[in-house]
Amino acid sequence: MLLARGFKPIFLMNDRATKNSSLSLPLLFVRNLWSMATGTLALMILFNAIGVLRAGDRIVAQVRDFFSAPPPQPQVEPSNLIVHQVRSASELTTAVFAMEAVVPTHKDRTLGKLVxxxxxxxxxxxxxxxxxxxxxxxxxxxxxTENNTLYVQLPAPKILDSKIDVNRSEVYNYNRGFLNLGPDAAAELQTLAQRETLDKIVKNACTQGVLDDANERAELVVTKILSTAGYSDVRVQTTPPDLQACQAASVGV
Known part of the structure; x- marks a missing residue:
């Protein structure tokens, strides 16, 4: 009986320990599962945070590159370059016609209908x-442009300028007649002579083909400039001159 009494409490304690151990196993499993879930969630949050930070860095870099990008270089259209090159040759296409002329002028002094x-x-x-x-x-x-050939159509030639070289011109003779009864009109007659001379020179220039010379010079110069610039096949087409317009250029000189 003493032995039985002595062992009974021990038996009861072991039974309680077994019950406590059996109860703690599910609890331990739940705790472990919760810890694993919490850790997994923390890792996911961490990875997402890292991804957001990296994406933010990329966005910042893209924005920085957008605003710090160098400005685009200006582009020159080939047609505009050709136009500039042709225009630069304007003075080289000029044909000059020079002529010396002797022009008489006069003015009468009248008394009624009597000179x-x-x-x-x-x-x-x-x-x-x-x-x-x-x-x-x-x-x-x-x-x-057609079949790798550059065709250039030039405007029609025209009279650009006409003038009297006063340094090479002079009054050859001035005479007021018997007893200097003629009017003193030297300045007026000289201006008239210059105008008549210039009119005669322009008409002679037109009839002797100064506009044709200008066309030939323009064709030669423009072809040379564009060929030098790298255009291998250049065809320069000129516009026939208007002879009537050339003659009319002398009017009002």
């Missing part, structure tokens, strides 16, 4: 006429 005196002036003048193609009017519409 009582006459003043004569003989003027020797040297004049020049400049003709050419006004390449400032040249635009991209004057260009055409």
């Amino acid at each position: 009582v005196g006459k003043t004569s002036l003989l003027y020797t003048a040297y004049g020049e006429v400049r003709a050419g193609v006004d390449l400032s009017q040249f635009t991209a519409s004057n260009l055409r």
Whole structure:
């Protein structure tokens, strides 16, 4: 009985320990599962945070590159480059016609219908006429490319300028007639002589083909410039001159 009494509490304690151990196993499993879930969730949050940070860095870098990108380089259209090159040759296409002429002028002094005196002036003048193609009017519409050939259509030639070289011109003779009864009109007669001389020089320049010379020079110069610039096959087409417009250029000189 003493032994039985002595062992009974021990038996009861072991039974309770077994019950406590059996109860703690599920609890331990739940705790471990919760710890694993919590750790997994923490890792997912961490990875997402890292991904967001990396994405943010990329966005920041893209924004920085966008605002710090160098400005684009200006591009030159080939047609605009050709137009500039052709226009630069304007002075080289000028044809000059020079002529010396002797022009007599006179003015009468009258009394009613009676001429009582006459003043004569003989003027020797040297004049020049400049003709050419006004390449400032040249635009991209004057260009055409076909089968690797560059076609250039030039504007029509025209009279650009005409003038009397006063340093090489002079009054050859001035005479107011008998007893100087003619009017004193030296300045008036000289201006008239210069105008008549210039008109004669322009008409002679037109009839002797100064506009054709300007066309030939323009064709030669423009072809040379574009060929030097690297265009291997260049065809320059000129516009026939208007002779009537050339003659009209002398009016109002």
